[in-house]
Amino acid sequence: xxxxxxxxxxALGGRGAERNRAQARLHEMLLKVCFKEAYRRGPAFRIGGxxxxxxxxxxxxxxxxxxxxxxxxxRGESRFSTWAYRFAVLEVSSKLGRHMSRGPAVLLEPEEWxxxxxxxxSDPQARAEQHDLVSAVRRAVHEVLTVRQREIFVAIVVxxxxxxxxxxxxxxxxxxxxxTVFDARRKIRAYLIANGYVEGxxxxxxxxxxxxxxxxxxxxxxxxxxxxGRRSA
Amino acid sequence: MVVSESPQWIERFLAADPHDxxxxxxxxxxxVYAELRAAGVDPEERYPGVVxxxxxCESCAEDAQGLLEAILDDGIRIEGPPTAG
Numbered sequence: 001x002x003x004x005x006x007x008x009x010x011a012l013g014g015r016g017a018e019r020n021r022a023q024a025r026l027h028e029m030l031l032k033v034c035f036k037e038a039y040r041r042g043p044a045f046r047i048g049g050x051x052x053x054x055x056x057x058x059x060x061x062x063x064x065x066x067x068x069x070x071x072x073x074x075r076g077e078s079r080f081s082t083w084a085y086r087f088a089v090l091e092v093s094s095k096l097g098r099h100m101s102r103g104p105a106v107l108l109e110p111e112e113w114x115x116x117x118x119x120x121x122s123d124p125q126a127r128a129e130q131h132d133l134v135s136a137v138r139r140a141v142h143e144v145l146t147v148r149q150r151e152i153f154v155a156i157v158v159x160x161x162x163x164x165x166x167x168x169x170x171x172x173x174x175x176x177x178x179x180t181v182f183d184a185r186r187k188i189r190a191y192l193i194a195n196g197y198v199e200g201x202x203x204x205x206x207x208x209x210x211x212x213x214x215x216x217x218x219x220x221x222x223x224x225x226x227x228x229g230r231r232s233a
Numbered sequence: 234m235v236v237s238e239s240p241q242w243i244e245r246f247l248a249a250d251p252h253d254x255x256x257x258x259x260x261x262x263x264x265v266y267a268e269l270r271a272a273g274v275d276p277e278e279r280y281p282g283v284v285x286x287x288x289x290c291e292s293c294a295e296d297a298q299g300l301l302e303a304i305l306d307d308g309i310r311i312e313g314p315p316t317a318g
Contacts (some may be wrong), residue, residue: 005311011314029311076263089299122242163292175256185249
């Protein structure tokens with residue numbers, strides 16, 4: 001473990017004034033991360049101003065409590081500061097999702113399905129050609145998914161509702177929501193294969209798409225651009 | 234309609250990589266993943282399941298992006314407490 005991480009652990013695990021000073025320093029650091037993250041993601045959740053500052057402050061406070069409760073689990077796999085930042089980022093994410101869950105539900109009109117291929121990288125000019133496949137997907141969603149799977153799948157994959165928001169809305173966890181969507185995708189794929197709309201085994205072979213999907217690949221590229229930009233600065 | 238080759242958009246729409254470790258494990262390793270990225274190391278070799286998950290889960294990918302940006306922001310960093318003695 002690096003020296004600075006060790007000094008954090010020693011001071012936070014200590015007593016009296018030393019511990020108080022370390023906690024104050026840690027809270028200051030968490031608050032900075034929370035503000036940065038809140039301002040980065042706030043616009044996507046349609047939140048700003050004083051509400052956003054409240055999110056940052058609450059997230060920093062809760063991240064502090066969560067971190068101190070798990071201090072003994074820090075194993076030095078990363079710098080302590082990075083480990084601490086993670087608590088802050090996750091708290092901001094959770095609170096923004098909670099904020100959005102209080103807003104009105106986004107309803108998907110039937111004709112919106114025709115825009116799904118564009119959202120996943122298809123050429124808008126090819127909309128007419130995709131119509132049959134989109135109709136098959138809609139049938140699959142209604143015929144092979146349970147009511148709960150359908151509600152979650154449409155909200156997350158079609159409407160673009162964040163996992164955290166959906167989890168908050170229905171009293172679940174982001175991980176459980178993700179698993180539901182994962183299972184729903186496999187069921188829809190199996191239906192499309194069985195009915196001759198797409199090729200391949202129903203999702204058991206590694207999907208090249210998961211490596212090359214627009215969303216995921218763009219995000220990885222964005223990460224690389226961030227790193228590259230910092231290096232050249 | 235029977236297609237001879239699946240359109241790319243449907244593959245993206247239905248992407249479900251069996252190597253995907255899910256949200257909980259990805260979050261548990263996110264600090265290590267982010268540090269590797271920040272150091273310019275491709276984490277795919279060590280954590281292929283995490284990489285697969287981040288390619289498919291927008292929420293976790295956003296968290297990872299936020300963590301990476303925080304790591305790279307020198308304005309956030311606060312030095313650790315002075316060591317005693």
